[in-house]
Amino acid sequence: MNNLKITLIVLYGNPWPGWFDYFLRSCETNKTINWLIFSENSKPEVIPENVRFINISAKDLSLIIKEKLGITPIITHPFKFADFKPAYGLIFEDYLKDSVFWGYCDIDLIFGNISKFITFDIIENYDIISPSVDFFPGHFLLLKNKDSLNNLFKLVPKWKEILSQPECFCFDEKISYPAINPDSNSINEALIKNVMKHLREYKFIRNPLFHYLNQQFGKIIKKRDIRIKEIKDFNSAINSLRYQGSIRTYNQQLFMDDIIKLRDGQKSFRIDCKQGRLFDEQKEILYFHFPLSKYSSSFRIDEIDKSHFSIINEDIGLSFRPCKF
Numbered sequence: 001m002n003n004l005k006i007t008l009i010v011l012y013g014n015p016w017p018g019w020f021d022y023f024l025r026s027c028e029t030n031k032t033i034n035w036l037i038f039s040e041n042s043k044p045e046v047i048p049e050n051v052r053f054i055n056i057s058a059k060d061l062s063l064i065i066k067e068k069l070g071i072t073p074i075i076t077h078p079f080k081f082a083d084f085k086p087a088y089g090l091i092f093e094d095y096l097k098d099s100v101f102w103g104y105c106d107i108d109l110i111f112g113n114i115s116k117f118i119t120f121d122i123i124e125n126y127d128i129i130s131p132s133v134d135f136f137p138g139h140f141l142l143l144k145n146k147d148s149l150n151n152l153f154k155l156v157p158k159w160k161e162i163l164s165q166p167e168c169f170c171f172d173e174k175i176s177y178p179a180i181n182p183d184s185n186s187i188n189e190a191l192i193k194n195v196m197k198h199l200r201e202y203k204f205i206r207n208p209l210f211h212y213l214n215q216q217f218g219k220i221i222k223k224r225d226i227r228i229k230e231i232k233d234f235n236s237a238i239n240s241l242r243y244q245g246s247i248r249t250y251n252q253q254l255f256m257d258d259i260i261k262l263r264d265g266q267k268s269f270r271i272d273c274k275q276g277r278l279f280d281e282q283k284e285i286l287y288f289h290f291p292l293s294k295y296s297s298s299f300r301i302d303e304i305d306k307s308h309f310s311i312i313n314e315d316i317g318l319s320f321r322p323c324k325f
Contacts, residue, residue: 004123006142007099009088010037010107011061013078016044017107017294022273022301022309026111026287027051029276033114036095054095065091065163074166077182082138083163083171086234089143089150096145101129103142104172109255109289110271110311112278117254117286118142127247128238131254131286136235138172139289140255149247155237175233188295192318195292199263256280257289262316271311292316 021044027035028048035051038061043053056064058075065073068090075081084091085104096102101123118129127149129142143149153159153171162169167179168187180190231240241247261269271288272279278288293299293313302310 004100004120005034005098006032006101006103006123007034007036007096008140008142009092009102009104010035010039011081011084011088011104012037012039012041012107013058013081016041019110019294019301020044020107021046022110022311023107024048024051026273026276026278030111030114034099036092038092068093069160069163071160071164073163076166077168077184077187079168079180079187080166080182082173083169085138085141085172086153086237087163089145093150099145101142102145103129103140104138105141106139106289106291108291108294109139109257109287110273110278111287112273112285113276114286116277116284117252122250125248126250128249130249130251133251133253135173136238136249138170139257139291140287152237152241153234155231155240156233157231170233172234174235191291195259195262195318254286255289256285258292258313258316259289262292262318267316268314269312269316273309273311275307292318 024044024047027033027050031050033050036054037051038054038056040055040057043055047053062073062075065071065084065087069087073080073084088104089096089102092102117131122129127144128136130136131140143152156162156171159171162171162175165179166182168176168182168190169179170176176190180186231237238247238249242249256271258269269280271285278285280288288311290299290311290313293316296313296315296317298315299313302312304310
């Protein structure tokens with residue numbers, strides 16, 4: 001990418017998961033991208049050259065947030081980290097001074113060849129890069145490193161209130177009301193409810209009546225939707241400037257995840273990573289995200305050889321059980 005430095009930030013508060021080595025291997029093959037991983041955990045034995053681990057305690061993190069954002073956070077569960085993702089450009093600005101783009105990603109995913117999908121032309125011509133046509137996901141997003149975008153989350157009138165509370169609001173994507181209590185049972189319940197909502201919505205949009213109404217009134221509905229946008233989370237903050245023409249966003253469907261597969265009626269999957277490239281059957285993808293499968297006892301990663309492994313789940317489901325790692 002013509003030596004333009006791109007830095008992805010991970011803030012992680014749980015023990016390293018069983019698939020973490022495979023995540024790091026997928027980072028290693030993307031030598032033009034840099035990762036900063038902040039955690040209290042011990043460093044893995046094998047660390048790729050383009051991945052930097054920074055030990056940070058909960059107390060030190062709170063002090064940095066207070067210094068950079070002027071708020072006193074109450075973080076009692078790592079799930080709360082998601083609310084702070086839009087502010088990483090300020091919170092960790094001292095680590096981003098030579099980065100042209102910064103972003104964030106989750107670690108319940110495996111990357112393919114990033115530079116094939118996010119090219120130099122895209123980096124040069126867009127302010128925000130999303131791997132989805134529908135929204136700006138919390139599991140991967142890139143933003144140009146400039147003050148206006150690093151402070152973009154402040155367009156949300158209640159940002160201080162949201163980031164100061166211990167509850168999880170899903171501020172990085174679409175705001176969740178009521179907020180999610182910071183405990184594992186509440187988080188798992190919220191995840192299931194969110195997936196079921198996606199399944200109901202997808203069943204609805206596949207209805208022939210919806211297609212007819214959308215053809216007749218789609219343009220009117222779209223215009224009305226733009227006009228009444230309320231800035232209440234990071235997605236709506238981005239869209240407010242996007243619709244004004246103040247920023248250029250790149251939105252293409254580049255990734256796949258197990259929620260999409262479940263929505264499409266698939267109960268299993270096999271994703272192949274071959275020499276740093278990721279394939280969903282015959283289609284090459286940017287990354288595969290597995291927020292459901294990581295809880296499934298049928299989820300596994302099979303090592304074929306040093307340059308080929310397969311990500312497999314024979315029963316996606318919605319039950320939360322420990323996986324085999």
